Amino acid sequence: MITAILVDDELINNSNLKALLNRHCTSINVLATATNADEAKIQIIELKPDVVFLDIEIPGKNGFDLLKSINEPDFDVVFVTAYDSYGIMAIKFSALDYLLKPINITELTRTVERIEQSVQAKKQNARLDNLLQLLDKKQNNDSQKIALPTQKETYLVPVKDIVRCESSNNYTTFFLINGSSHLISKPLYEYDELLSPYGFVRCHQSHLVNKTHVTSILNEDAGYLILDHTAQKIPIAKQRKSEVKSLLKL
Incomplete structure (x- = not known):
């Protein structure tokens, strides 16, 4: 009991x-x-x-x-x-x-x-x-941590170490700067709400990106965000392109 x-x-x-x-x-x-x-x-x-x-x-x-x-x-x-x-x-x-x-x-x-x-x-x-x-506001944005509860373990991850988040149905995968990833059984919109005050940009229905890791926008199709450490191409939804550019000040 x-x-x-x-x-x-x-x-x-x-x-x-x-x-x-x-x-x-x-x-x-x-x-x-x-x-x-x-x-x-x-x-x-x-x-x-x-x-x-x-x-x-x-x-x-x-x-x-x-x-x-x-x-x-x-x-x-x-x-x-x-x-x-x-x-x-x-x-x-x-x-x-x-x-x-x-x-x-x-x-x-x-x-x-x-x-x-x-x-x-x-x-x-x-x-x-x-x-x-x-x-108590003892954490500033650089030291802020978020709890990521996976099936086996709960990880306390510094927000600055998160490169991007990607959704799949009601699951969200967090990709970290050290190359590791964590699959969380919560939808992306919940983390969009939590992480947007820390510089994360919802560029697509399936993608949330830490803007500190964005180096440029590739003008192909509706557009792609290029990330610094892997040169990954993250798609931008057509209806979000103006908002994304504004948030990134590009």
């Missing part, structure tokens, strides 16, 4: 989530619930749960403050929030799980399945540490 603590300032929300877990996720054993950060911290230290379902917006200290107050957290976290924007970008960047209220049962069961795998492999801590650094 996977042990859990639920943290939400509304008692009814804790009760509803506990009922959903009991009904649909029988591998989860809820040890306790809490309505504020101080109470939750005591329970986490005493009960040592495998996972904490944590509301971001709790009175006084919020969910992120709670995590920062715990020395070397060794549990998984599923963020539960009614706000689609508050902290979600940092959570996605760190490949951590979150649920939006009202909780969708399908999303809940999928999340618990991932938690089961994570608890078995104990690969959460590096991602959680990455999240806390993002929230």
